[in-house]
Amino acid sequence: MNEPPVKTKGYAFGTFKGVFTPSILTILGVIMYLRLGWVLGNVGLALTLVIVTVSSSVTFLTGLSVSALATNMHVKGGGAYYMISRSLGVEAGGAIGIPLFLAQAISISFYTAGFAEAVVALLPMLDVKIVGLVTLAILGLITVFSADIALRTQFIVMALIVLSLVSFFLGGPPDAATLNPPDVIPETLGFWPVLAVFFPAVTGILSGVSMSGDLKNPSRSLPLGTILAVLTSYAIYLAVPIFLNTVVPDRGVLLTDFMIVQKVARWESLIMLGVWAATLSSAVGCLLAAPRTLQALAYDGVVPRFLGRGYGEGNDPRIATLLALAIGAVGILLGDINMIAPVLTMFHLTAYGLLNLSAGLEELVSSPSWRPRFRVPAVLSLIGFVLCLQMMLMISAGWTLVAIAFVAAVYWVMKRRAMRARWGDMRVGLLMFGARVLMRRLARHTGGERNWRPNLLVLAGAPTRRWHLIEMAYAISRNRSLVTVASVIPENTWTADRAENLRLSIRGYLKKHGVEAQVRIQPGEDHWSGIRELVRAYGYGPITPNTVLIGVSDKPENLLPFARLVQLIAHTRRNLIIVRETDDESDADAEPCIDIWWRGLAP
Incomplete structure (x- = not known):
């Protein structure tokens, strides 16, 4: 039996403002400006395009699964957590919801660190960590009081990113005087370590999903906005390395000069504005998403309820926002982009894998309550799940086991708490599906003395x-x-x-x-x-x-x-x-x- 609809407070955003905008601006962030040249320098053009395609394929399949889940239920706050908990149960939802919140909170430090790197490249006398902490404090003041103000600023950000891309593609080979080729080309990394650094670039779809409680029509806005954001970003991520490979043939420069995109562009100042705008908008997107995930966890009693307390007309989760800011500050103090990125990749692949698994099993079981308006074949969602698991193992088998152990530990704690959900989930349907298949197979066999049991x-x-x-x-x-x-x-x-x-x-x-x-x-x-x-x-x-x-x-x-x-x-x-x-x-x-x-x- 479905959970009865409950009228909740929120902003009632549309598709463009509530899903497409935060998703595309989180995707087109720090990696595109500061690390795509580094990726190209490490593995070459062909493998760079493979990395972009593989990563975007996982995101696309997850986007399809998210769309199917979203159009089958009244999606409230919490986005990915809400959908997993309503499909696989509150224990599985909590097991992935807490890592998902941590991933989104760490992403704040990831994007803020990227902004700080760009500022220090222009003003070398400044300290990266101090710039990052000051930036984080300013962003926190904006988002802690109103999500609407934060989202309004993102339209300006989108305009700056578009102008910076125009400047980039109208550019050409950089001035040799601005380049500083290394005497010795640094040792390059392999395919999977480079993919681990790149993958956070395509994980912005959950920023839009996490705004689900503030959407006017989640069942329509989530699939449309998410898929459009994935396809748009995929086209851009294919075009940038192709053009960059044409105008910068020196591999050593690509490996060592993180501002090479700026030096290629016709108007360098627009690239700098684009870097600042993209990194800040991505950080704002995570600052909006992470607290709402924690707010949904608090509403369901997974974490203490005071963490989810809402304020103002828009039900802004200010306490949750402060906690996300604190985690982001710790991330800025402890690491840089290359250190933070693989951790984010593991958390995001875990969340993506469970989203794909949820949608695949729902379609496979086909319970009477499974009636999505956007249907996805079960095989596509299950392929997405397998791809996520395989990528995790190939990137780092050790960290994969750590991620699985962490999720399993949270699941065990949730199970020990014996929480009783207010909604039905698919576990009974999954057991019935298995029982039905096994009963049909059992009916074909006559048994025998060897297998007889009373x-x-x-x-x-x-x-x-x-x-x-x-x-x-x-x-x-x-x-x-x-x-x-x-x-x-x-x-x-x-x-x-x-x-x-x-x-x-x-x-x-x-x-x-x-x-x-x-x-x-x-x-x-x-x-x-x-x-x-x-x-x-x-x-x-x-x-x-x-x-x-x-x-x-x-x-x-x-x-x-x-x-x-x-x-x-x-x-x-x-x-x-x-x-x-x-x-x-x-x-x-x-x-x-x-x-x-x-x-x-x-x-």
């Missing part, structure tokens, strides 16, 4: 009164085969509520005593007719009880119905176990014995 139907009634029957069933099965504990209630007193309460009571009693069993409450005209109906009809497909376990009644009026039941069990070709327990001391002192009739014949 599938017990225990006619115990209330377990507290006939616990010896449950003990016997447990001694036979040892929780390695199927056991059903059945109880019959008269039809004239049967109600659905009473049957369900009795079922839950018996199930809880069995669980308390460590017995794994299904519970069946059967209505009947009388006790014996209900039992006969169970023996005839209980089961599903190839999984039906092959053994009936029952106690003996010493009451004379029960002898005839009991004999009829034994005859029915024999006709249905079931095994029968009859257990007799007595309080008679003379019987208790007698030598224990088990009577066996094999196919109706005494041994």
